[in-house]
Amino acid sequence: MSKSITLLLQGDEAVVEGGMAAGADFFAGYPITPASEIAEGFAEQLPEKGGKFIQMEDEIAGMGCIVGASLAGAKAITATSGPGFSLKQENLGFAIMVEAPCVVVNVQRVGPSTGLPTSPSQGDIMQAKWGTHGDHPIIALSPSSVSETFDLTVTAFNLAEKYRIPVILLLDEIVGHMREKITIPPADELEIVNRKKPKPEDNDNFYPYEETEDLIPPMPDYGTGFKYHSTGLFHDKTGFPRGKTEDARKLMDRLMGKINNNLDDIIHLEEDLNGDEDVVVLAYGSTVRSAISAVNQVREDGVKAGWVKLKTIWPFADDYVRELAEKVDRIIVPELNMGQLIGEVKRVAAGKAEVTGINRYDGTLITPADVVAEIKGAL
Amino acid sequence: MDVNIDKYLRQDKLPHIWCPGCGHGTVLGSFVRAFDQSGLDQDKTVVISGIGCSGRASGYLNFDTLHVTHGRALTFATGVKMANPELNVIVMTGDGDGAAIGGNHLIHSSRRNIDITVVLFNNNIYGMTGGQFSPMTPTGDTATTSPYGNIDQNFDLCELAKSSGATFVGRGASYQPRKMIKLMKEGLLHKGFAFVETLTQCPVNYGKRNKIGGARDMLKWQDENLVPAKKYEKMDPAEREGLISTGILHQVVKEEYTDKYKNVINTVMAGESNE
Ligand SMILES: Cc1ncc(C[n+]2csc(CCOP(=O)(O)OP(=O)(O)O)c2C)c(N)n1
Numbered sequence A: 001m002s003k004s005i006t007l008l009l010q011g012d013e014a015v016v017e018g019g020m021a022a023g024a025d026f027f028a029g030y031p032i033t034p035a036s037e038i039a040e041g042f043a044e045q046l047p048e049k050g051g052k053f054i055q056m057e058d059e060i061a062g063m064g065c066i067v068g069a070s071l072a073g074a075k076a077i078t079a080t081s082g083p084g085f086s087l088k089q090e091n092l093g094f095a096i097m098v099e100a101p102c103v104v105v106n107v108q109r110v111g112p113s114t115g116l117p118t119s120p121s122q123g124d125i126m127q128a129k130w131g132t133h134g135d136h137p138i139i140a141l142s143p144s145s146v147s148e149t150f151d152l153t154v155t156a157f158n159l160a161e162k163y164r165i166p167v168i169l170l171l172d173e174i175v176g177h178m179r180e181k182i183t184i185p186p187a188d189e190l191e192i193v194n195r196k197k198p199k200p201e202d203n204d205n206f207y208p209y210e211e212t213e214d215l216i217p218p219m220p221d222y223g224t225g226f227k228y229h230s231t232g233l234f235h236d237k238t239g240f241p242r243g244k245t246e247d248a249r250k251l252m253d254r255l256m257g258k259i260n261n262n263l264d265d266i267i268h269l270e271e272d273l274n275g276d277e278d279v280v281v282l283a284y285g286s287t288v289r290s291a292i293s294a295v296n297q298v299r300e301d302g303v304k305a306g307w308v309k310l311k312t313i314w315p316f317a318d319d320y321v322r323e324l325a326e327k328v329d330r331i332i333v334p335e336l337n338m339g340q341l342i343g344e345v346k347r348v349a350a351g352k353a354e355v356t357g358i359n360r361y362d363g364t365l366i367t368p369a370d371v372v373a374e375i376k377g378a379l
Numbered sequence B: 001m002d003v004n005i006d007k008y009l010r011q012d013k014l015p016h017i018w019c020p021g022c023g024h025g026t027v028l029g030s031f032v033r034a035f036d037q038s039g040l041d042q043d044k045t046v047v048i049s050g051i052g053c054s055g056r057a058s059g060y061l062n063f064d065t066l067h068v069t070h071g072r073a074l075t076f077a078t079g080v081k082m083a084n085p086e087l088n089v090i091v092m093t094g095d096g097d098g099a100a101i102g103g104n105h106l107i108h109s110s111r112r113n114i115d116i117t118v119v120l121f122n123n124n125i126y127g128m129t130g131g132q133f134s135p136m137t138p139t140g141d142t143a144t145t146s147p148y149g150n151i152d153q154n155f156d157l158c159e160l161a162k163s164s165g166a167t168f169v170g171r172g173a174s175y176q177p178r179k180m181i182k183l184m185k186e187g188l189l190h191k192g193f194a195f196v197e198t199l200t201q202c203p204v205n206y207g208k209r210n211k212i213g214g215a216r217d218m219l220k221w222q223d224e225n226l227v228p229a230k231k232y233e234k235m236d237p238a239e240r241e242g243l244i245s246t247g248i249l250h251q252v253v254k255e256e257y258t259d260k261y262k263n264v265i266n267t268v269m270a271g272e273s274n275e
């Protein structure tokens, strides 16, 4: 029986521990601050378990490489930051189209362009959703602590394998570089999901992109005799290009459906609400920490306040936030950007609650005092 | 003595989309014959192509096939080969796909000497997008984006691959399918990065515009300008002007990339157990 171990780790290092625990056996990427520690950690740990690490010539190559590895049967991951995340977008879209499970970590830094390399940001929320061209489903998770980074890295791999989709893990520089105590549970206590594979005897009647009941077709490893075709072009169940309207619509509906039918499984959040709140702070990533601290402070002064922590950013928790907006007067959304997720909150709240933001986009964090001031100003 | 090549082709995907007179079909036909002669296991082979007329080749081949983004086939191929070095990995790419947008990946894959065989269809032009110039369009030629004559200098892709570290480099041409089959077979059996450039005619977007003529004239041009590598080596530089060497141009034995990484794994794992 394995035992749990307690370590003092950075968020970036927790990605490596979480990946190894989830069964990652492949990393490809290109170094960039503040994500380089993730590549360094995998370079050291993967060969210890027989896994592979490769430093590619750029981020485009890193993304292509993990998709190839995934199709060959690997649990593959890459890690980058803003500028590198921009480069990965075309191949990220390709991964969505061929339904290759993989994990893409983006330790966000301030942008645009080279921006502020060592300063925290939550500026890639919309890029995670819309960075590649066209409509498409995506899953993006965001941890607020080192320990949660471990957990959500495991979750990212599990969701990727289960739904055959790239999962984006959005850290911000604070979470990536902060050191905290973390307890890693014994391996046998972790739930690990592996992709569905067809049986060899299914070969005769095998359609690699079949519309199965759960909309997620089983996925064979390369070299196991299935000899199937995958393409970034719209395709039918055989995997071959089909430009016909009906087939295009069917594929898009299936790709969206496999995520939208499972929102309860995919959307993770935490709340501290008493049910009588006047004001709720809804946050994600490192900003959650200031939100919690602020809510605890104002509660001592008798303010009816609560907090919600979103761990899943995409798909957005529409239903949850809609109900929340019906119950409370005001929702505050602190973000290290000019206001990206707040747009979603406003869309869903649809005027039922007042929605205001606290925004910093200068490389400094939002403090508990900033949140307290906003809560008090709101009353 | 035609061999049974049918099993390597997806019969239901034929006829192909290539224009009448296009050389791409000859390259594909040569490849399946070379593959048959190589004796490699069809079930353990992955063919990856990029975007372009050349990129469509993977769809006609009965292997695990992957048709990826423009220029990036080598990056996906590297992932496949690294993840499972037991697989034979083949990349089919065009001169635009492989040398322009994908040029960086070509030099770095060569440098790693990873065991991938590249078949580059060089038709001197961007065929699929309608005849814009490529890094292989000779200086002075016209293309839709060089209406006054191309001022860019073109590559010698074989020299590029060789100087970047590829351990097998060769050039074939659609005018010489038998030689091309032999060359591709050697490339497939070579352990390490094998780069095979194939000269293929695009009468529609290159030949006519540059007054070389139709497919027949373009093949005639090849006949007049191709020289076997051995002969080429013995010629004076002045005599070589305008001629193109064919056959195996470079082959050396050097440790292959996934083998090197296997050593890393073995060393690290042995170190662990000695603790
Ligand atoms: C990122 C990106 N840029 C541009 C294109 C458009 N495009 C498609 S094929 C092609 C050129 C193909 O030329 P080549 O590789 O020489 O192949 P050929 O068609 O001549 O066989 C281009 C520029 C694309 N699909 N993706």
Ligand code: SF4
Pocket (backbone or CB within 6 Å): B017, B018, B019, B021, B022, B023, B024, B053, B123, B127, B128, B201, B202, B203, B204, B205
């Ligand atoms: S455009 Fe040129 S390269 Fe493309 S199929 Fe036609 S002849 Fe061949």
